[in-house]
Amino acid sequence: MDGLEACPELQPHLMQVSPAAGSPLTPARAFPTLAGFPDKSFTESPMKRILLAPLAVLLGLLLSACGQECDKPAATSGDSVPQKTYHWKLVTTWPKNFPGLGAAPENFARIVNDMSNGRLQVKVYGANELVPAMGVFDAVAGGAAEMGHGAAYYWKGKIPASQFMTAVPFGMNAQEMNGWLHYGGGLELWRKLYAKYNLVPFAGGSTGVQMAGWFKQEITSVADLQGLKMRIPGLAGEVFQRIGGVPVTLPGGDIFTALQTGSIDATEWVGPYNDLTFGLHKVAKYYYYPGWHEPGAMLEFIMNQSAWDSLPPDLQAIVTHAARAVNQDMLDEYTARNNAALKELVDKHGVQLRRLPDDVLAALRSASDQVISEVIAADADAKAIYESFDAFRRDVEPYTRISEEAFLQTRQAP
Ligand code: CA
Numbered sequence: 001m002d003g004l005e006a007c008p009e010l011q012p013h014l015m016q017v018s019p020a021a022g023s024p025l026t027p028a029r030a031f032p033t034l035a036g037f038p039d040k041s042f043t044e045s046p047m048k049r050i051l052l053a054p055l056a057v058l059l060g061l062l063l064s065a066c067g068q069e070c071d072k073p074a075a076t077s078g079d080s081v082p083q084k085t086y087h088w089k090l091v092t093t094w095p096k097n098f099p100g101l102g103a104a105p106e107n108f109a110r111i112v113n114d115m116s117n118g119r120l121q122v123k124v125y126g127a128n129e130l131v132p133a134m135g136v137f138d139a140v141a142g143g144a145a146e147m148g149h150g151a152a153y154y155w156k157g158k159i160p161a162s163q164f165m166t167a168v169p170f171g172m173n174a175q176e177m178n179g180w181l182h183y184g185g186g187l188e189l190w191r192k193l194y195a196k197y198n199l200v201p202f203a204g205g206s207t208g209v210q211m212a213g214w215f216k217q218e219i220t221s222v223a224d225l226q227g228l229k230m231r232i233p234g235l236a237g238e239v240f241q242r243i244g245g246v247p248v249t250l251p252g253g254d255i256f257t258a259l260q261t262g263s264i265d266a267t268e269w270v271g272p273y274n275d276l277t278f279g280l281h282k283v284a285k286y287y288y289y290p291g292w293h294e295p296g297a298m299l300e301f302i303m304n305q306s307a308w309d310s311l312p313p314d315l316q317a318i319v320t321h322a323a324r325a326v327n328q329d330m331l332d333e334y335t336a337r338n339n340a341a342l343k344e345l346v347d348k349h350g351v352q353l354r355r356l357p358d359d360v361l362a363a364l365r366s367a368s369d370q371v372i373s374e375v376i377a378a379d380a381d382a383k384a385i386y387e388s389f390d391a392f393r394r395d396v397e398p399y400t401r402i403s404e405e406a407f408l409q410t411r412q413a414p
Helices: 008-014 046-071 103-115 133-142 160-166 174-183 186-195 234-242 252-261 272-278 305-310 313-348 358-378 380-412
Strands: 086-092 120-125 147-150 199-206 213-215 229-231 246-248 286-289 298-304 352-355
Touching (some): 086 103, 086 133, 103 147, 103 298, 133 199, 160 298, 174 186, 174 313, 186 199, 229 252, 313 352
Parallel strands (some): 086 147, 229 246
Antiparallel strands (some): 147 298
């Protein structure tokens, strides 16, 4: 519902408004379709824009003057309905107020609350506040929470195809992943996949290329990985197992203790900004790159389908654009903060920064191709999603090579 429907008694006034009665004021609150989500009827011709823009401004002023009366049910006529307020619970797989990853749900809640003027109020719950980290999917699918934030590959035991929505070893970086999702059909496939579980997914932020991880011992060859217990989820965990490692899936909040107590020997997490916050340098000194396993880890917002359907179109538009804004914002923040954190890790904490040996990377690459082939052979959804993913990657790669890659090489030249 918009302001016009809420105050139908104002409609006769519109017929008397002159286009000359313009104002520089922009009544965003009373006229949300003009503020952020233009109606095609206002933009289809320049003449209509010229005539209707001042009219719309005056309409906004009239609606503002109407004020609280619009929000109250009409006492006699019954034709004025108060705007409904929605209260959503957003459960996450991250510790409460965790930087970077955990900033996304907090930012989403704030933006939605601001843009909807409080009509959609989202309360964020960290891992274990309402449900355990790994209980987010079921909580939102079942309706215990309207919304969740996490990573699709956490649900690989339930949905093998979900792994391709987060990270594919040696796959696409953040820029390419966003291109595939929003302009290459990826998001449509994701929605089709999750519809079976009563869920509507949205891209929920990318960390960019991650670090390969923290190791207690130096890695000089594939032999050093034999029997090594490493926290490494998703497809990468399967790959790690193929070359002799022992993969473990743990939520972020459990990693430090597991590494400290020796129940794992190594871990990947995110990158310098988040890893510094967890204090992983205190329990492992070798920090390896590149993040072969998560070249652009994409997180997810998930909405309960019924909760999503219950929102009026303007609140659905606010949710959609808030998710898109938060998705990009995460990459911006990591780009800004990772470098300073890495300097602190190396210069202040004496972390040993290392590149994975070429033979280790080659073995991981070979095992990745094998694992992906097996996963898509065993699951039709995984096959359909990976075929779309891989076709986009093959299309985009030649241009990435002569644009981003060529430029970065040029920039490094003396
Ligand atoms: Ca990771």
